[in-house]
Amino acid sequence: MNTPLLEVNDLRKVFVDRDFETPVLKGVNFTLQRSEMVAMLGPSGSGKSTLLSILGTLMRPTAGSFRMLGRELTSLKEAELSDFRNQQIGFIFQYHHLLPDFSALENVMFPHAGRLWRETQAGRERAAMLLERVGLSERMHYRATRLSGGQKQRVAIARALMNQPALVLADEPTGNLDRENADQAFALMTEIQRETGTTFLLSTHDRELAERCERRIYIQGGVVVDVPSAARVPLRVVPGDMVAVIDRTQTQATRDQRSIQANERSV
Amino acid sequence: MRFDLKVALRYLLANRLQSALLIGGVAVAVTVFTFNAALINGLAEFQIDRVVGSSSHVTIEPAKLLPKVVPAPAGTERLVATQRALERREQIKQWRSVERVIETLPGVTGVSYNINGTGLVTRGQQTLPVSLKGVEPARLAAIAPIDRNLVAGEARLGLNDVLIGRKLADDLGIRIGQPIFVTSNQGRERTLTVRGLYSTGVDSLDARVAYVNIDTARVMFDLPEGLTEIEIKLADIYAARAVAKQLADTTGLEVTAWMDKNQRLREALEGQGSSGNIIKMFTLITIVVGVASALLLTTFRRRPEIGIMRSFGISQRFVLSVFMLQGALIGILGSLVGCFLGWGFSSLLVQAGRSSGRALPVDPSLGQYDVALLLAAAASIAAALWPARAASRIDPVEAISQ
Numbered sequence: 001m002n003t004p005l006l007e008v009n010d011l012r013k014v015f016v017d018r019d020f021e022t023p024v025l026k027g028v029n030f031t032l033q034r035s036e037m038v039a040m041l042g043p044s045g046s047g048k049s050t051l052l053s054i055l056g057t058l059m060r061p062t063a064g065s066f067r068m069l070g071r072e073l074t075s076l077k078e079a080e081l082s083d084f085r086n087q088q089i090g091f092i093f094q095y096h097h098l099l100p101d102f103s104a105l106e107n108v109m110f111p112h113a114g115r116l117w118r119e120t121q122a123g124r125e126r127a128a129m130l131l132e133r134v135g136l137s138e139r140m141h142y143r144a145t146r147l148s149g150g151q152k153q154r155v156a157i158a159r160a161l162m163n164q165p166a167l168v169l170a171d172e173p174t175g176n177l178d179r180e181n182a183d184q185a186f187a188l189m190t191e192i193q194r195e196t197g198t199t200f201l202l203s204t205h206d207r208e209l210a211e212r213c214e215r216r217i218y219i220q221g222g223v224v225v226d227v228p229s230a231a232r233v234p235l236r237v238v239p240g241d242m243v244a245v246i247d248r249t250q251t252q253a254t255r256d257q258r259s260i261q262a263n264e265r266s267v
Numbered sequence: 268m269r270f271d272l273k274v275a276l277r278y279l280l281a282n283r284l285q286s287a288l289l290i291g292g293v294a295v296a297v298t299v300f301t302f303n304a305a306l307i308n309g310l311a312e313f314q315i316d317r318v319v320g321s322s323s324h325v326t327i328e329p330a331k332l333l334p335k336v337v338p339a340p341a342g343t344e345r346l347v348a349t350q351r352a353l354e355r356r357e358q359i360k361q362w363r364s365v366e367r368v369i370e371t372l373p374g375v376t377g378v379s380y381n382i383n384g385t386g387l388v389t390r391g392q393q394t395l396p397v398s399l400k401g402v403e404p405a406r407l408a409a410i411a412p413i414d415r416n417l418v419a420g421e422a423r424l425g426l427n428d429v430l431i432g433r434k435l436a437d438d439l440g441i442r443i444g445q446p447i448f449v450t451s452n453q454g455r456e457r458t459l460t461v462r463g464l465y466s467t468g469v470d471s472l473d474a475r476v477a478y479v480n481i482d483t484a485r486v487m488f489d490l491p492e493g494l495t496e497i498e499i500k501l502a503d504i505y506a507a508r509a510v511a512k513q514l515a516d517t518t519g520l521e522v523t524a525w526m527d528k529n530q531r532l533r534e535a536l537e538g539q540g541s542s543g544n545i546i547k548m549f550t551l552i553t554i555v556v557g558v559a560s561a562l563l564l565t566t567f568r569r570r571p572e573i574g575i576m577r578s579f580g581i582s583q584r585f586v587l588s589v590f591m592l593q594g595a596l597i598g599i600l601g602s603l604v605g606c607f608l609g610w611g612f613s614s615l616l617v618q619a620g621r622s623s624g625r626a627l628p629v630d631p632s633l634g635q636y637d638v639a640l641l642l643a644a645a646a647s648i649a650a651a652l653w654p655a656r657a658a659s660r661i662d663p664v665e666a667i668s669q
Contacts, residue, residue: 053664058578079582086580093667097575101281113270114581159579 003070005166005199006032006055011064013050024050026222027064032167035197037190039210042219048203049171051219055201056089056169057081069166086115090160090198092170092189096152098144098159104131104151105140108158115163123162130158134188150181157188161198168193170202174209182206271585275592278565285561290601292557296550297605297643298612301634303550305613307543309630311536315504318532319525321411321467323379323498324507326528327365327514328521329357358493365497365518372510377409377500382484384495386451388477390439397435397477399451401484410498413465413478419443420463424480429459432473433466449477451487459483551646554601558594558650566590566658573658574666583659590658594651595644602643606636 013025024047032038042048053059055066057073065074069088076084098107108127113119131140134154139147147155153173160168173189174182186209193200202213210216217224279286339345359365362380369378382401387394404424408414414422418433420443429447441447443461450456459479466473485491501507507524515522526533566573573586613631620627 049668056578058663082577082580082582084580085578089580091578093575097571097667099572099575101277110576111579111581114576114579114585116270117585118268118270119273163580 004031005034005036006066006068008055008066009064011051011054011066012062013047013054013059014062024222025054025061028219028222028224030217030224032199032201034166034199035193036215037193037200037213038202038215038217039213040201040203040217040219041205041207041210042203044205046220047222048219052169052171052201052203055167056091057085083115086111087163088166090163090165090168092153092156092160092168092173092202094172094175096144096149096156096176098147098152098155100143100145103141103143104136104147104155107144107155108162111159111162127158127162130161131155133192134158150177150184153177153181153185154188157185157192161192161196164196165198168198168200168202170200172203172205174204174206182209186212271588272592274589275596278569278589279593279596282565285565286597289558289561289597290604293554293598293601293643293647294604294608296553296557297602297639298608300547300550300639300643301606301609301636302612302629303543303546304635304639305609305631305633306629307539308633308635309613310628311539312630312633313628314532314536317469318529319504321416321469321472322525323410324501324504324525325499325511325514326523326525327359327497327499327518328523329359329493329495330520331357356490356493358490358495359497359520360493362494362497365514365520368514368517369497369499372499372513374502374506374510375499376502377406379403379406379409379498380481380494381496381498382481382488382490382494384452384484384488386449386487388435388439389448389450390441393439395435395438396475397431397449398475399449399484399487400476400478401481401488402478403481407478410500411467411472413467416465416467417463418466420461423462424478425462426480426483427457427459428462428480430463430465430478431461432476433464434470434474435477436461436464438474449487453487453489455487455489457483457487547642551642554598554643554646555650558597558647559653562590562594562651562654563657565593566654566661569658570661570666573661574663577661577663578667586661587655587659590655591648591651594647594649594655598644598647599640601647602640605643606634606639609634609639610636 008028008030011025011028012023015022015024028047028051040048040051050059054061055068057076061074065072067073068084071084073081073084098104099110102110105124105127108130109119109123112123112126116123128137128140131137134157136147136151136154136158139151144152144155153176157173160170168189170189174185177185189200189202190212192198201217204210336345336347366378366380369375379402384399384401386397386399388397402409402424407422407424407430413430417430420430422430424430429449431441431447436442439447441461443464446458446460448456448458479487488495499510501510504525507526511522511524511527514520576586577583610631613629613634616627616629617631620629
């Protein structure tokens with residue numbers, strides 16, 4: 001149990017649009033242990049979403065590597081990645097992204113039934129159990145479109161957990177919800193995280209929520225600074241986090257500088 | 268139920284109007300396909316029936332008598348110009364052995380052993396050329412349904428009887444029971460009594476042919492033992508060529524299938540067939556274009572959903588299958604409806620034609636429904652291939668952020 005769940009090594013991503021190269025991740029390093037609840041913070045455009053896409057095996061890095069459950073994922077083929085993703089990774093997005101033509105139950109079952117190419121009784125029972133867990137057992141057979149925003153996001157949480165993944169990646173999961181619903185959804189995720197031992201990595205702009213996580217990763221300008229979980233450092237005292245900002249271009253660097261200063265001012 | 272099928276069905280049901288329009292589009296194309304087949308094939312049947320119904324399918328004639336030529340020395344070729352040898356009568360002498368061969372053939376529905384020749388019919392001052400067909404009285408209707416086409420008198424062929432077409436009778440101004448004077452090309456003369464008048468609808472038969480007893484013909488044409496022609500009718504008219512080949516090989520006689528005797532009919536049928544095929548091809552192209560464009564639109568509209576499916580590890584094969592199945596379902600449903608409509612439309616036309624007295628040459632049973640079903644379904648599946656591949660290759664990150 002001592003091997004970390006996820007080891008990220010010098011991960012880089014450069015987007016190439018014709019001759020124009022935009023480096024987004026510039027050497028990201030961190031590890032996630034099993035059964036952690038980790039928040040990822042950083043300004044818009046800092047590369048959080050890109051990082052989550054890569055860790056979720058939806059996108060391949062330009063350079064660097066990452067191992068999950070002891071498996072090197074950068075070298076896997078598309079079909080293997082798809083299978084791995086199905087079994088080990090759950091996604092929760094800012095926008096719920098439920099399939100509108102299916103019921104809440106079918107949405108939750110989808111990752112399971114899609115893998116087996118058929119629906120099973122076991123799958124149905126697990127999906128029903130998960131919906132009950134997120135407090136929607138009465139709305140199980142509602143079409144996704146008939147649920148409220150908060151309910152939809154709870155269905156999305158249940159769906160992410162359907163195949164009992166080792167890691168749940170949540171990209172601003174509460175970004176579209178009002179305070180009450182956001183708190184509810186977050187509380188739900190924390191509870192489930194504790195019950196199941198699943199690791200959650202969630203990116204957020206919500207400092208309050210981030211502070212309720214065990215640990216925070218701060219990402220800016222394409223690199224990560226790990227804030228030790230033991231310290232439980234309040235986020236306002238983090239000028240040291242900027243250390244690793246690497247110049248992209250002159251103008252980009254200036255922009256980064258400015259956003260850092262803006263952050264300092266805001267705290 | 269397979270889960271990919273469930274998803275495909277759900278997608279089709281989610282957009283009922285589009286699905287209905289698509290199925291309707293395929294149905295219309297298949298209706299055109301099957302109606303076109305029913306019409307072209309019905310027309311062909313009608314034309315063939317007209318020609319073949321009252322003539323033989325395979326005709327055996329005497330072998331052409333070729334002059335014997337000494338073989339050329341090795342390494343050289345010898346060109347020989349010959350004229351048809353006319354010193355000897357061409358006839359089928361060993362027809363009894365041919366008869367035994369014919370008896371072993373499957374699918375023969377009628378045989379007639381004939382002595383044919385030409386002659387002149389004279390009545391008063393009127394003289395007309397006729398083809399005399401000497402047939403066995405029992406086999407009178409073996410080839411042309413003379414008995415059914417009889418419009419006056421009876422189908423009896425005694426030694427001094429003759430059956431003639433109504434047109435010839437009109438030309439001669441003659442009626443049942445009256446005598447006609449016939450001179451054969453061998454110079455034999457005979458007075459025969461008109462026993463019956465027929466009308467087959469084929470002018471050449473009704474105006475030119477006179478049926479006599481084969482024994483009368485033997486005398487009139489000086490053929491004590493041989494025959495001039497054997498006519499065969501088959502259950503399957505399209506087997507005629509094969510049967511002709513087999514008979515020619517075994518008997519060494521001149522054997523011709525009906526399609527080789529009716530060049531013009533064959534050309535007409537081929538022309539109709541290929542124009543029909545062009546129409547069918549266009550209906551299939553319509554299906555492909557319609558289904559492909561609609562499914563491509565669906566793929567585009569469902570991009571975020573496909574992206575999300577891919578994000579939770581649904582395989583590309585599954586996505587491909589969902590869209591292929593949509594194409595297949597549209598194709599199968601559409602062509603079933605289309606077959607039904609095509610059949611109904613052809614049947615309706617036949618009925619309308621019957622009640623108005625003008626029978627249309629449409630045959631609803633020849634709509635090639637199985638072919639239409641198969642081709643339309645195949646076209647729809649083929650049409651789905653491109654959108655399905657596009658769907659399976661959607662980049663989830665891009666699609667989700669859309």
